[in-house]
Each structure stands twice: as C-alpha cells, then as structure tokens.
Amino acid sequence: MMASMAMVEQRVSRRAWPPLLHKVVKTVRAHGLFEPGHHLLVAVSGGPDSVALLTLLHHLVPRWRLQLTAVHFNYGLRGLESDEDQAFVMSLCEALQVPLRCVSLDARTRPQRVSLQAQARDVRYRAMARLAEDVGADRIVVGHTADDQAETIVLWMLRGAGITGLAGMPVQRDEKIIRPLYEVRRRDLLEFLDATGQTYRQDSSNAKPIYARNRIRHQLLPLLSQLAPAAIDALCRMGDLCREDDRYLEDQTASLCASLVQPDGVGGYFIDRLGLQVQPLALQRRLLRDVFRRMHPSRRPPSLATIEAVHRLLSSKRGGERHCPGDVHVQVTPNALLVLPAHALALPQESEGVVKRHLVQIPSVIEWAGTSQRIRVQEGTREAAHQLSVSPGWVMIVDADVLSYPLHIRPWRAGDRFVPSGMKGRSKKLQDYFMDLKIPVSQRRRIPILDSPQGIVGVLGFRQDERFQVSGRTRRCVVIRMDEVSVTEGVH
Structure with a gap:
C-alpha cells in the first residue's frame, strides 16, 4: 500500500x-x-x-x-x-x-x-x-x-x-x-x-x-x-550531421597520428613526411591541425592559412622551414616534418653550458661544456692507436694523412652534412641523422662536431665520417677519446 x-x-x-x-x-x-x-x-x-x-x-x-x-x-x-x-x-x-x-x-x-x-x-x-x-x-x-x-x-x-x-x-x-x-x-x-x-x-x-x-x-x-x-x-x-562525419574523420586522424607522429621530448613532434604525403588531403590537414593544437597552451586549433602554408612546404621538393603563429617552427626534411616550439631552436648562452667553436691542437684536452665531457686528442702510429682504442669511453680513430687542418670542435649547424660510416659513400643531413636517433632538438646543439676544411670528420660520441676512416695504407692516426656519452639516442 x-x-x-x-x-x-x-x-x-x-x-x-x-x-x-x-x-x-x-x-x-x-x-x-x-x-x-x-x-x-x-x-x-x-x-x-x-x-x-x-x-x-x-x-x-x-x-x-x-x-x-x-x-x-x-x-x-x-x-x-x-x-x-x-x-x-x-x-x-x-x-x-x-x-x-x-x-x-x-x-x-x-x-x-x-x-x-x-x-x-x-x-x-x-x-x-x-x-x-x-x-x-x-x-x-x-x-x-x-x-x-x-x-x-x-x-x-x-x-x-x-x-x-x-x-x-x-x-x-x-x-x-x-x-x-x-x-x-x-x-x-x-x-x-x-x-x-x-x-x-x-x-x-x-x-x-x-x-x-x-x-x-x-x-x-x-x-x-x-x-x-x-x-x-x-x-x-x-x-548534427556534420558532427557525425567529423567524429569519423577524427577517429581516422587519431589512428594516423599514432603511426606517423612521435613526440621529440621538448614539446615538439616528428611527422613521417612520406607516410603523410600518401594520405588524402583531408587527413593531411587534420593531422597537421591536431599536432598544432597539441602545442597550443589553450588547445586552440591553428588557422586554415597556417595549415595551408605548412602543407605547401610539405609538398615542396626542396623542403625548407617556416616560423608559424604561436611561436611554432616547422622544418621539412626529405623524410620528416618537424613541428617544434621556437624555444627548442634557441641555442642557450655560454653561461648555460654551451661552448663556442674550439680550435683543436694536437695533442690537447678540451672541456666540452655542451655535454660536460672531456675530449682528448692525440696523434700516434696505427699500433699505438689500436692500444688507445680499448680505453674506457668513446673512441674514434681517423687517418691523419687524409685530414686537412685546422681542426675545430663546434656545435651542429643547420645544413650540416656528413658521410656516416657504413653508408657506402652516401651523405646524410646531420639533422636527419639526429632525427633517426630520436635525439631531442634541445640536445642536438650540445653534441660536439669535429670539423675540418674538408667537412665533418665525426659526430663525437656517435659516428665517424667514412671518408676519414683508417685503411690498410694508414700510417699515422689521430685518436679522439671522450668520457661516457651524456646525450643518448631516443631521449624523450
């Protein structure tokens, strides 16, 4: 009741x-x-x-x-x-x-x-x-x-x-x-x-x-x-009708981002350029918009003008770079599109630990402030170089007779290229090399580069240039030794 x-x-x-x-x-x-x-x-x-x-x-x-x-x-x-x-x-x-x-x-x-x-x-x-x-x-x-x-x-x-x-x-x-x-x-x-x-x-x-x-x-x-x-x-x-269509396209974009977009560790993103270019234009635009929106403090999407400008850069055979509203910098390489916060490109001042260009004397010991490492450079016979190669830390041995002088150790610069050992004489942009290793943009200019009038001799701590490798005809060698590497692959 x-x-x-x-x-x-x-x-x-x-x-x-x-x-x-x-x-x-x-x-x-x-x-x-x-x-x-x-x-x-x-x-x-x-x-x-x-x-x-x-x-x-x-x-x-x-x-x-x-x-x-x-x-x-x-x-x-x-x-x-x-x-x-x-x-x-x-x-x-x-x-x-x-x-x-x-x-x-x-x-x-x-x-x-x-x-x-x-x-x-x-x-x-x-x-x-x-x-x-x-x-x-x-x-x-x-x-x-x-x-x-x-x-x-x-x-x-x-x-x-x-x-x-x-x-x-x-x-x-x-x-x-x-x-x-x-x-x-x-x-x-x-x-x-x-x-x-x-x-x-x-x-x-x-x-x-x-x-x-x-x-x-x-x-x-x-x-x-x-x-x-x-x-x-x-x-x-x-x-309501547009929202259902939009929801479907957003789901497709999310799947595409999962396979083509990777964070770089300092608030920016790597985008697989070749993988993106084969997608329908609608998805290309949406993926770019999604990446830009992630970088905006209020999650505000970019304007159509910004997306179209970046897409033109993406479609250009020469690639290039562009500064976009919201302090976002875009760089296009043969294989990747990098969308970066502008501050990630700024080279910190010397007081913050980044060194200037160093003239290399042989022998010498250089304190590289960029990674707080000690770099030792000395010359010797091939036999002596072999003994030094078993020392702790990272070691690179180059043919002294092939080198031209003076040698310098300096930070990476935009446009740098070298011939990585094992690439059979094919050159590679240093920027692309760093990207392949997933090294954050904020770390790249801290990595020491050994440079000569002929070009880059080696990316110290990582890889030697093939043109300066020791051969059967080598008599004199220059040995470059470093402490344990403090900038590593895949830092996020």
Missing part, C-alpha cells in the same frame, strides 16, 4: 513539472548527460538562458537526488552592471538554496589576435574545470540553446570553416561539460520564465552590433527565418 502511494506521489510530482522540463529530461536521457545522484556545477550569468537552466535543474533535485552548485563569473567589464548581475545571482541562489561560488576573472590580458570574447571563454572554462575539481562536481552544466548552436554554425560558416566548424557545439564536451538546453529554443525559455514569474538580467553587450555574433542573432537569423521558418532547426540538424 505504501509503495503504491509512493508511486502515485512520483507520478503527481512529475505531472507538476513544467512542460519544458520534460523536453530537457528527454535530451539528458538521450545523450546520457548526467544521472541521478550526480553533483552538477551550473554556470549562471544571470541572463535568461542560465536562470532558466538553474530553475529547471532545481525542479529535478528531489526526484533525481541531484546536488547543485552554481558558479558566477564577474569580469568587471561593465562596471556597476556586472556587480548588479552578481547581486542578482546571489539572491536567486539564496532563494533556491543552491550553494554559489562567485569568481572574479580578468580577460583583458590576452594573446595577440585573440578577441576579448574568446579570451573570456577560455579563462571561464579553465576556471570551471578547476572549480569542478574543488567541489567534486561530476559535470559542468552550461546554458547554450538551439539558437546559440545556430548562431555558432553560421558564424563558423561565414569564416569559411570546414566540417568541424559546421558541426557547431557538441551536446557534451570532454565528457564533463554538458548542454541540457541544446535542443531548446530561446523563445521557449522566455515563455517558461514569463509563465513562472521568474526575473532575469539582460546583458547590454548582447545588443551591441560591434560583435559579429550579435549581428547574426539580431539581423541575419531573423532574415533567414523569414525565408525559411524552420531555419534554426535546419541549421542545428546540419550541425
């Missing part, structure tokens, strides 16, 4: 829900946005969308056993109006008995070419992620509607975006951020608020025509709706 009474109470309670809440619950269940018992961190600006969102979720608290925490961000950009928004949200949350966190954020300081709105969004999402962790929230809930989705799609379409941009906003992002109002029209929210007598704030900046989104909202979309009354729904439907 008591069980049946409880069921009746639940049915009555559910019938008491506002009609709009049934639509929101349908979206939540269809997409698995959250579950009974979850703790939700709800972003509340004080505008109609976020106020309706908090009010609707509050209706769900008893039946779904939800725990709500609200967060309000005050950027201080509109002076007294910003403070009044915060006071309104505080009053609303007090009436609903929902705990509230008010957070002051600064969006004025931002990277070059990043808009105030984009910077505010970035700092807001980072702050929400930190706060969700602090309060133990299972999900972060934001109040984007179907109208917001349509505006976003049109905005990206006008910027010439591809499928990713035309997909708009996902209903769930990074498995944490959810949009329960994703399928709700803004007009339905306003009707709900009017019917319940719930007040809200209006952000004066939303009416300013200086922002492209506002012009789309107040001018373009109303015109489209006159031409096609279901324009908002059609744009949202297109977004």
